[in-house]
Amino acid sequence: MKKSIAIIIVFLPAFLFAQKKGLIHNIKEHSYFKLSPTVLFPVDGNITPAAFGTAGVRVNRYIALGLSGGYFKFRDSAKAVIPIGIDVTITDLNSRKITPVFVGQLFFPVYKSNWITEEQIPSPYGMGFIRNDYTTRGIIQFQLGAGMAVPVMKKNKLLITGHYSQFNTKTRDFIYAHTPWSARGHYWDDHSATNQLSMWAFTVSWVF
Secondary structure, eight states, X not given: OHHHHHHHHHHHHHHHHHHHHHHHHHHHHHEEEEEEEEEEEETTSOOEEEEEEEEEEEOSSSEEEEEEEEEEOOTTOSSOBBOEEEEEEESOTTOSXXXXXXXXXXXXXXXXXXXXXXXXXXXXXXXXXXXXXEEEEEEEEEEEEEEEEEEETTTEEEEEEXXXXXXXXXXXXXEEEEXXXXXXXXXXXXXXXXXXXXXXXXXXXXXX
16 A cells, blocks of 8 residues: 555655646647737828737647637728637648738727717807717727738748728717707707728737
8 A cells, every 4th residue: 555655655646747747738738829009091091000819729730710800990980990800710820832812800899989079059049059979899800801811931921911801880979959049949869870990900919
């Protein structure tokens, strides 16, 4: 009995080390990281630089799946957009040749912008006004792209891709009016509308 315990004590550290080494090896073999500097070209708007990053796993030789996040800010907006979602990349991840690549991304953008407009309306009964209080929130954003995967160094790749991107928002307009010429003296209204911004994107991603 004592001999068995002594053997376990001697070999247990080696076994634990081997297990740890195997776990580290598996993580290195199946982990997937992607950094993606991007330029967005809105159909109606200004060229916008952006950055995206992805961390995930290599599901198999041809598919990588990961959580993705990004950052960009339209020139005419006071608030930045922070997309958070999933990224699917399809290519031959093991090939050391130039291969086609397809990328799909679905984001739930963190974005909120608020602004107020007010118009004064003079009348014989006093000065009135109409105030619009707008709030815009991000709803969903998706990107679909294709291009080529270029092997760099031993296991890294450059993904050179073009994308179609659509950024969807919802704007709520709360209207308040002060109308001294009317019997009630004021009124308010509230309505919402969805907006779609189509964009083209060019991305050079570093995969490691």
